Amino acid sequence: MRLVVVSNRVTIPDRHEKATAGGLAVALREALERHGGLWFGWSGVVGAARQLRETQRGNVTYAVTDLSEAERESYYLGFSNRALWPIMHYRLGLTEFQRSDYMGYLGVNRRFARELAGMIRPDDVIWIHDYHLIPLAAELRRRGVTNRIGYFHHIPWPSADTLTALPFSATLVRTLAAYDLIGMQTQLDTRNLIDCLMTLCGAKSDGRRVRLGARETVVQPFPIGIDVEAFRRLAAASARQAATPLRATRESLGERKLVIGVDRLDYSKGIVQRLEAFGQFLRSHPEERGRVGLLQIAPPSRSDVPEYAELDRMSDEVAGRLNAQLGEFDWTPIRVVKKAYSRTALAGLYRRAQVGLVTPMRDGMNLVAKEYIAAQNPVDPGVLVLSRFAGAAQQLGEALIVNPYDTHEVAEAIRTALAMPKSERIRRFEALYHVIETSGIHWWTRRYLEALTDAPAAAEDAEPPRKAGAKAEQPARRAGARNRPAVPERGEAKGAAAGAGRKRVSTPAETSHLTLVR
Numbered sequence: 005m006r007l008v009v010v011s012n013r014v015t016i017p018d019r020h021e022k023a024t025a026g027g028l029a030v031a032l033r034e035a036l037e038r039h040g041g042l043w044f045g046w047s048g049v050v051g052a053a054r055q056l057r058e059t060q061r062g063n064v065t066y067a068v069t070d071l072s073e074a075e076r077e078s079y080y081l082g083f084s085n086r087a088l089w090p091i092m093h094y095r096l097g098l099t100e101f102q103r104s105d106y107m108g109y110l111g112v113n114r115r116f117a118r119e120l121a122g123m124i125r126p127d128d129v130i131w132i133h134d135y136h137l138i139p140l141a142a143e144l145r146r147r148g149v150t151n152r153i154g155y156f157h158h159i160p161w162p163s164a165d166t167l168t169a170l171p172f173s174a175t176l177v178r179t180l181a182a183y184d185l186i187g188m189q190t191q192l193d194t195r196n197l198i199d200c201l202m203t204l205c206g207a208k209s210d211g212r213r214v215r216l217g218a219r220e221t222v223v224q225p226f227p228i229g230i231d232v233e234a235f236r237r238l239a240a241a242s243a244r245q246a247a248t249p250l251r252a253t254r255e256s257l258g259e260r261k262l263v264i265g266v267d268r269l270d271y272s273k274g275i276v277q278r279l280e281a282f283g284q285f286l287r288s289h290p291e292e293r294g295r296v297g298l299l300q301i302a303p304p305s306r307s308d309v310p311e312y313a314e315l316d317r318m319s320d321e322v323a324g325r326l327n328a329q330l331g332e333f334d335w336t337p338i339r340v341v342k343k344a345y346s347r348t349a350l351a352g353l354y355r356r357a358q359v360g361l362v363t364p365m366r367d368g369m370n371l372v373a374k375e376y377i378a379a380q381n382p383v384d385p386g387v388l389v390l391s392r393f394a395g396a397a398q399q400l401g402e403a404l405i406v407n408p409y410d411t412h413e414v415a416e417a418i419r420t421a422l423a424m425p426k427s428e429r430i431r432r433f434e435a436l437y438h439v440i441e442t443s444g445i446h447w448w449t450r451r452y453l454e455a456l457t458d459a460p461a462a463a464e465d466a467e468p469p470r471k472a473g474a475k476a477e478q479p480a481r482r483a484g485a486r487n488r489p490a491v492p493e494r495g496e497a498k499g500a501a502a503g504a505g506r507k508r509v510s511t512p513a514e515t516s517h518l519t520l521v522r
């Protein structure tokens with residue numbers, strides 16, 4: 005088998021990149037190298053020339069295409085990031101829908117399918133990533149691609165009731181039936197997607213397998229992880245070497261404690277609410293003033309989207325106000341740094357911080373939470389304060405779980421974390437470390453690919469170990485799933501599941517979707 009990965013952005017590795025590439029990029033590259041493969045997607049460049057450019061690195065081909073300015077506006081900034089992103093993060097008030105953006109989104113997916121279809125070999129297994137590319141499999145199937153195709157949704161999936169506010173949501177959701185396997189971050193996302201397929205599209209499901217028309221798709225959670233050992237080593241080395249940002253931070257902090265937040269500058273991350281919560285903490289506990297500081301690292305993101313520009317302005321305003329109200333001539337309570345740092349520097353900063361503040365309003369998984377744990381010194385670890393609305397909270401129940409909408413609760417969790425006795429910090433750290441270690445990024449790629457290629461027993465036990473007593477949203481209605489109409493056994497309906505060598509069946513759903521594209 006050859007592996008074909010498709011993602012919105014593709015970064016072609018160069019010699020210097022090892023220290024900056026994230027765990028996901030590294031793990032996907034490793035999987036591609038293991039099987040031999042192709043990685044296809046947008047080059048990240050906006051230009052008039054849209055021909056495919058291929059670069060060979062070992063046994064992996066990177067095939068990238070530029071987007072035109074109109075495509076970037078409609079497909080990327082418009083439909084992906086002003087419509088899908090907010091609605092998937094439960095932010096109806098921020099969702100901006102334009103028909104022309106949706107047409108552009110479908111158009112780019114159609115173009116990607118056209119360019120990719122010609123490169124597909126019979127033994128390829130295709131793995132498509134994220135919300136930019138939901139209809140890609142339907143477009144590939146339309147071009148006669150019968151290979152196994154998987155999709156992984158990196159961000160949350162809301163309830164059917166929320167999603168229906170998005171025009172054409174039913175036609176878009178229906179295109180997901182073209183996949184053989186859909187991976188989600190959590191049980192909640194899995195349940196929500198299956199509900200959408202059932203209530204919006206009339207699919208039938210047993211809670212895992214979904215049947216829509218002649219197709220059968222498996223939907224299940226595969227919570228993404230990090231390369232724990234690599235990150236742990238990075239943090240330990242960074243602490244020893246005391247590289248520049250870390251040394252400078254240490255010198256400027258002196259004996260003061262450090263609370264750290266690291267996020268793309270995105271409204272889903274709850275940065276403004278977090279700053280307010282830190283201000284509340286200092287107001288409620290004046291004895292802590294001068295003894296602790298918050299460092300918020302927030303590299304700018306999607307700045308051409310108005311909601312992000314507004315967040316940029318608001319975060320400056322809130323940090324400035326709180327510093328002016330609460331700071332002293334020799335102490336600045338909050339530092340917001342809007343630029344990206346190397347992974348080595350971040351690992352060292354996480355290790356130096358007594359508290360990791362990861363409080364998104366909603367997040368698919370949040371790998372910063374896992375990186376913070378991996379970076380800790382096992383004999384004197386810091387404490388993770390984690391939003392109950394991050395997918396990671398489903399696994400990391402030994403963190404201090406908070407509701408990010410409740411400023412007082414977050415403020416008190418900061419206080420609890422700073423005052424926590426060492427024995428309890430170690431106990432919590434060990435439990436959390438065990439979870440992230442046993443469900444790391446290599447576990448994730450292996451389990452997903454085994455399930456996609458239908459290896460024995462792979463799909464059944466994809467849920468990793470999880471700490472008992474996790475207080476976050478529980479996979480509540482699991483029993484309810486059992487009450488849903490059962491899916492007929494494989495083979496009951498002819499051509500039920502697509503797979504290599506099977507004949508392609510065009511469903512009415514695809515047809516109506518494609519009418520719309522044209």
Ligand code: F6P
Nearest residue numbers: 012013134158159268305306368
């Ligand atoms: O999963 C969320 C995601 O869209 C990823 O696909 C991407 O790597 C990240 O957020 C950053 O987003 P962007 O590519 O829009 O800068």
